[in-house]
Amino acid sequence: MPDDASRLSAARVPASGSPSRPLPQLTGLPLAYGDLPAEDARELLALKEFIEACGGFVCTGYKERCLRRRIAVRMRARGAHRYGEYEELLRRDPAEYQRLLDTVTINVSKFYRNPEVWRAIEQLVVPTLFAPDRGDVRIWSAGCAGGEEPYTVSIVLQEYAERNDLLHRLDRFAIRATDIDRGSLAAASRAEFGEFAFTEAPAGMRQRWFEGARLARLRPELRGRVEFAALDLMRDPLPAGQHLVLCRNVIIYFEREVQETLFMRFHEALAPGGFLVLGKVETLFGAAAAAFRPVANRERIFRKA
Numbered sequence: 683m684p685d686d687a688s689r690l691s692a693a694r695v696p697a698s699g700s701p702s703r704p705l706p707q708l709t710g711l712p713l714a715y716g717d718l719p720a721e722d723a724r725e726l727l728a729l730k731e732f733i734e735a736c737g738g739f740v741c742t743g744y745k746e747r748c749l750r751r752r753i754a755v756r757m758r759a760r761g762a763h764r765y766g767e768y769e770e771l772l773r774r775d776p777a778e779y780q781r782l783l784d785t786v787t788i789n790v791s792k793f794y795r796n797p798e799v800w801r802a803i804e805q806l807v808v809p810t811l812f813a814p815d816r817g818d819v820r821i822w823s824a825g826c827a828g829g830e831e832p833y834t835v836s837i838v839l840q841e842y843a844e845r846n847d848l849l850h851r852l853d854r855f856a857i858r859a860t861d862i863d864r865g866s867l868a869a870a871s872r873a874e875f876g877e878f879a880f881t882e883a884p885a886g887m888r889q890r891w892f893e894g895a896r897l898a899r900l901r902p903e904l905r906g907r908v909e910f911a912a913l914d915l916m917r918d919p920l921p922a923g924q925h926l927v928l929c930r931n932v933i934i935y936f937e938r939e940v941q942e943t944l945f946m947r948f949h950e951a952l953a954p955g956g957f958l959v960l961g962k963v964e965t966l967f968g969a970a971a972a973a974f975r976p977v978a979n980r981e982r983i984f985r986k987a
């Protein structure tokens with residue numbers, strides 16, 4: 683087994699062989715960056731195969747760097763020093779599998795996350811969804827975490843309908859919200875939120891639409907418009923005929939080719955003229971860049987061409 687010193691010296695010399703800054707890797711864990719020693723690489727591969735086999739979680743689509751960093755978080759928490767040791771632990775303790783999944787999938791979210799994006803959605807997307815000639819409107823939040831995003835959609839629709847005397851049209855809207863993480867989905871269905879979830883929300887929004895003091899619970903008429911379901915973007919069929927798809931801060935963790943395939947699958951999932959909203963640090967590339975036209979580039983809003 684390599685000792686700390688040999689692990690650290692491996693961290694100093696990247697694959698190219700040129701010296702670089704030492705990485706903060708003094709814990710004896712396998713390297714989170716750069717090429718792994720052959721034995722660690724073998725153990726990591728075996729660990730990934732085990733993770734995929736026992737839970738169907740497709741590790742290979744995630745960026746290797748992210749995955750290794752996240753696995754390292756759990757290894758540190760459980761005092762495992764090698765991937766093989768951690769695999770043994772996963773075999774013995776099925777609850778650890780769920781903890782690993784929670785760590786890998788990173789389910790932080792907020793109401794009105796990046797408020798400028800929501801202002802653009804209100805101005806450039808929502809009026810189109812309420813156009814008089816429209817029938818049913820299908821909206822999908824893909825990678826919805828604890829529900830903050832689809833519930834923000836529900837609030838935005840409610841407020842637009844109130845301002846424009848269109849409340850009678852709200853029953854045409856269906857918001858589907860999906861995630862790979864069943865724990866997040868269970869929390870999302872409860873619709874109870876702590877203060878953190880409101881840190882980007884407009885003033886007065888919590889008082890207006892939520893009940894309760896310590897935990898804020900979304901009012902039933904806004905909750906009821908959102909339906910939650912488990913869906914793995916890497917492997918499950920996507921819902922068809924969507925008029926608006928939000929997939930924000932999810933694909934950032936996926937390998938580039940997985941992202942490209944997913945963009946084209948979103949294209950298929952959208953109805954003609956449907957909108958796609960990505961996270962602020964995500965963007966379309968490759969064939970997908972030509973298949974959509976930008977509606978608001980900075981806010982990452984695109985429309986099926």
Ligand SMILES: C[S@@+](CC[C@H](N)C(=O)[O-])C[C@H]1O[C@@H](n2cnc3c(N)ncnc32)[C@H](O)[C@@H]1O
Pocket residue numbers: 787788789790791792795824825826827828830831860861862863866913914915916929930931932961
């Ligand atoms: C950082 S949260 C984003 C939440 C929300 N969209 C937002 O922007 O605030 C990322 C979510 O993507 C989900 N996720 C990760 N991999 C996924 C996959 N393969 N299929 C579906 N959801 C996935 C995670 O469980 C997590 O809830």
